[in-house]
Amino acid sequence: xxxxxxxxxxxxxxxxxxxxxxxxxxxxxxxxxxxxxxxxxxxxxxxxxxxxxxxxxxxxxxxxxxxxxxxxxxxxxxxxxxxxxxxxxxxxxxxxxxxxxxxxxxxxxxxxxxxxxxxxx
Numbered sequence: 612x613x614x615x616x617x618x619x620x621x622x623x624x625x626x627x628x629x630x631x632x633x634x635x636x637x638x639x640x641x642x643x644x645x646x647x648x649x650x651x652x653x654x655x656x657x658x659x660x661x662x663x664x665x666x667x668x669x670x671x672x673x674x675x676x677x678x679x680x681x682x683x684x685x686x687x688x689x690x691x692x693x694x695x696x697x698x699x700x701x702x703x704x705x706x707x708x709x710x711x712x713x714x715x716x717x718x719x720x721x722x723x724x725x726x727x728x729x730x731x732x
Contacts, residue, residue: 644679645704645731651676653723654706662709671716675707697721699728
């Protein structure tokens with residue numbers, strides 16, 4: 612009986628550690644950033660087959676939402692061939708836009724992201 616009891620204690624301890632690691636990892640990921648829905652609403656984005664479009668304009672296509680400063684920095688560090696980053700002033704939120712991207716949409720995106728950044732910080 613002692614051996615089974617010891618095995619159970621080891622298993623319970625391992626499960627407790629795994630649970631703590633999962634909670635810690637969740638706190639470090641996208642949960643700590645700005646939600647997709649806040650970005651989508653602020654920019655007036657509509658889901659399209661290839662990402663998002665601002666106001667339904669195919670020349671205002673967003674390939675990826677960048678929910679925190681780390682994602683913005685990584686996208687800036689590794690620019691895609693057809694995309695570029697539009698970020699809020701402090702760089703805490705942004706989007707990866709697809710070229711060609713209309714100048715009026717760039718202005719709208721910057722304003723929307725600035726608003727989201729102010730609300731969250």
